[in-house]
Amino acid sequence: FAINMDQLELQDELGKGAYGTVKRVLHRPTKVAMAMKEIRLELDESKLNAILMELDILHRAVHPSIVEFYGAFFIETCVYYCMEFMDAGSLDKLYGVGVPEDVLARIVASMVRGLKFLKDDLQIIHRDVKPTNVLVNMKGQVKLCDFGVSGQLEKSLAKTNIGCQSYMAPERIKGESQNALSTYTVSSDVWSVGLATIEIGLGAYPYPPETYSNVFAQLQAIVHGDPPVLPAKYTETACDWVSKCLVKRPEGRASYAELLEHPFLVNDAGNTVDMAAWVSRAVAWRDKQREKERQAVLAKEAPPP
Ligand code: ATP
Numbered sequence: 429f430a431i432n433m434d435q436l437e438l439q440d441e442l443g444k445g446a447y448g449t450v451k452r453v454l455h456r457p458t459k460v461a462m463a464m465k466e467i468r469l470e471l472d473e474s475k476l477n478a479i480l481m482e483l484d485i486l487h488r489a490v491h492p493s494i495v496e497f498y499g500a501f502f503i504e505t506c507v508y509y510c511m512e513f514m515d516a517g518s519l520d521k522l523y524g525v526g527v528p529e530d531v532l533a534r535i536v537a538s539m540v541r542g543l544k545f546l547k548d549d550l551q552i553i554h555r556d557v558k559p560t561n562v563l564v565n566m567k568g569q570v571k572l573c574d575f576g577v578s579g580q581l582e583k584s585l586a587k588t589n590i591g592c593q594s595y596m597a598p599e600r601i602k603g604e605s606q607n608a609l610s611t612y613t614v615s616s617d618v619w620s621v622g623l624a625t626i627e628i629g630l631g632a633y634p635y636p637p638e639t640y641s642n643v644f645a646q647l648q649a650i651v652h653g654d655p656p657v658l659p660a661k662y663t664e665t666a667c668d669w670v671s672k673c674l675v676k677r678p679e680g681r682a683s684y685a686e687l688l689e690h691p692f693l694v695n696d697a698g699n700t701v702d703m704a705a706w707v708s709r710a711v712a713w714r715d716k717q718r719e720k721e722r723q724a725v726l727a728k729e730a731p732p733p
């Protein structure tokens with residue numbers, strides 16, 4: 429059945445991205461909590477139905493490592509996209525100063541399994557792998573969202589800014605002006621997986637804006653510099669795994685199958701990791717940081733006499 433706006437009770441805002449806002453909503457007929465993403469499009473109504481048709485493939489993207497899709501609809505020139513609500517939010521807010529190695533292995537194992545499923549079963553390349561698109565729930569599950577299924581939607585996005593953190597592989601950065609589509613293969617996503625892994629382990633984006641005077645210099649470092657590595661506290665096995673993703677030549681990168689067969693993830697499968705316990709700690713830490721930030725803003729607005 430199809431979802432529409434009249435069935436939804438709007439609740440709090442979960443976050444904002446480059447293309448729109450994500451809100452928590454309650455689907456009244458089923459009492460299911462959902463996340464609804466509003467995507468503003470560059471006006472071209474003839475394309476709207478093509479987009480809805482392309483999005484339909486998402487109903488087949490059912491996998492434990494993929495955020496479930498419930499449906500999409502339009503109002504004027506906005507697409508509203510309803511998906512599973514992940515109650516611990518995105519990973520970028522949860523990794524703190526870097527996660528323990530067993531947790532890191534669990535997270536990346538889930539990411540790679542999700543990406544392999546999209547590729548093998550649906551012939552989908554994600555194209556936007558990064559920590560904000562890795563969502564977590566209090567059960568300790570880790571799932572991917574925001575993969576590129578609709579070429580038409582991509583073309584119609586009202587692009588506002590390119591963002592200051594690039595997860596693009598070197599060949600994409602180099603090839604952007606010529607033919608971005610043909611240079612994008614599944615191995616470009618493998619690079620992004622490697623970069624996201626470093627960020628989750630390091631507790632920070634590995635090419636920090638403080639180090640580079642501008643975005644150009646930052647992209648130069650990705651293309652011409654040595655790939656980043658995990659901090660020394662991680663084992664040789666973990667470091668080796670990441671290095672198999674962050675190979676500058678796309679042909680040299682590992683495949684998803686190889687990444688899953690690597691000792692880092694084979695060992696993970698035999699471990700018991702209390703992901704739910706890690707998520708509760710991470711959420712408690714995040715909420716404490718948020719409260720501190722809120723207090724700091726309040727203090728600035730109304731300085732003590
Ligand atoms: P970009 O626009 O560059 O892709 P982004 O991924 O942060 O960045 P959005 O996809 O619009 O932007 O998401 C905004 C925020 O909303 C996310 O960072 C995440 O914290 C939150 N969010 C998105 N989807 C969900 C969901 N299904 N459940 C819970 N929180 C979500």
Ligand code: MG
Binds near residue numbers: 445560574
């Ligand atoms: Mg996103």
